[in-house]
Amino acid sequence: MSRTRRTARQAALAGTALLAAALTACSGGSSGGSTAAAGQADMKNKPPMAISVNLTGTEVKAGEPVKVTLAEGKLSQVKVTDAKGGELVGQISPDGKTWTSERNASPGTEYKVEAQNADSQSANTQFKTSAADKVNKVSIFPGKNSTVGVAQPVSLVFDNPVKNKAEVEKHLKVTTSNNTEGSWGWMTDYSGKDRVDWRPKEYWKSGTDVKVQMNLNGVDSGQGGGYFVRDYNTEFKTGKDRRLLVNLDTRQMTVTEEGQTVKTIPVSAGTPGGQKASWSGKMALMSKEGTINMNSETVGLGDAYNKMVDSSMRVTWSGMYIHAAPWNEGKFGRVNASSGCVGMSTGNAAALFSLAQIGDVVEVTGGGSKGNAKLGNGYTEWNLSWDEWKAKSALAGN
Secondary structure, eight states: OOHHHHHHHHHHHHHHHHHHHHHHHHHOSHHHHHHHHHHHHHHHHSOOOOEEESSOSSSBOOSSEEEEEESSSOEEEEEEEETTSOEEOEEEOTTSSEEEEEEEOOTTOEEEEEEEETTSOEEEEEEEBOOOSSBOOEEEESOTTEEEOTTOOEEEEESSOOSOHHHHHHTEEEEETTOOOEEEEEEEOTTSSEEEEEEESSOOOTTOEEEEEEOOTTOBOOTTTOBOOSOEEEEEEEOOOEEEEEETTTTEEEEEETTEEEEEEEOBOBOSSGGGSOOBEEEEOOEEEEEEEEEGGGGTOTTSOEEEEEEEEEOOTTSOEEEEOGGGGGGTTTOOOBSSSEEEOHHHHHHHHHHOOTTOEEEEESSSOOOBOOTTSSSOGGGSOHHHHHTTSTTTTO
């Protein structure tokens, strides 16, 4: 035998020995090899994995969770994704038979379902939801990354009616840096639209970080309202605990910061009695509008005035402001004679305008007012007790 043939034969025998050793090491002998072969045969004999999904087709009604059911065996994982890469997170039931998404399927969206069972078999399917006939949207206050006063609630105003208030509220979440206690409460906004606010039990602590998650995508707001087709979020911080305290009896405004008086301003508020009186109670500064045109006819007071007014800060939607009122110069600290607003000198108004921030507490006390402004007329929920406010939640008692 030549050297070349002898070398090849030796190499072949060595390779055979190595293969046998490898099989022995992996399978544990001839009986283990039979078990492995039997397992492979069992896998070949298993029927294909079969799943069913509660949503099927290309014109599926949205607004409900996705439910995946396995015909035989147990699910190990399920993934439901949309065409943009978004994923519906869900949970497998304790018996391993079903998977249900935590969120609803959104309107006008194509979804892919990928499932795997405990035997590593897989199954895929897809469906598409029909577009919403009507879409609901949300206006959010305060704005993202803003700093606001300690009386500013989270306030959501909806474009369309919200009949399914409890379902919508379940998808709203407020998280704070100091575990602030609070509650959602529903009302009709001054505009006539549905509105829900989140108010702390007490005024915010200054320096609180607040995050609001509105996981509304796919939620049905009810008859006449349509679906929400996106999520929303905002975050803000509370600034100094500043309070603008108006005493109608002394005709003085006391400005405090963190409990300390920083300024006392002579004022002239609304004329006692009738529609020209000021609102009283606890409110929040809504906006700083600067120089604006004020026309009393827009708030039902006839032709009492129509003029440009400086350093204007809104307190209610119905037209109560804090502003400069140089035409009432001789009345500051002496008599309440305005058409409902809290007026002061031009200098004091400018200084207060620079100092104040949206969401600062505005409290009006004393005689001669026309009472508390109606809920929804600005941020007036502070006039309700904590129990009264909690009762405004659609989830109260649940």
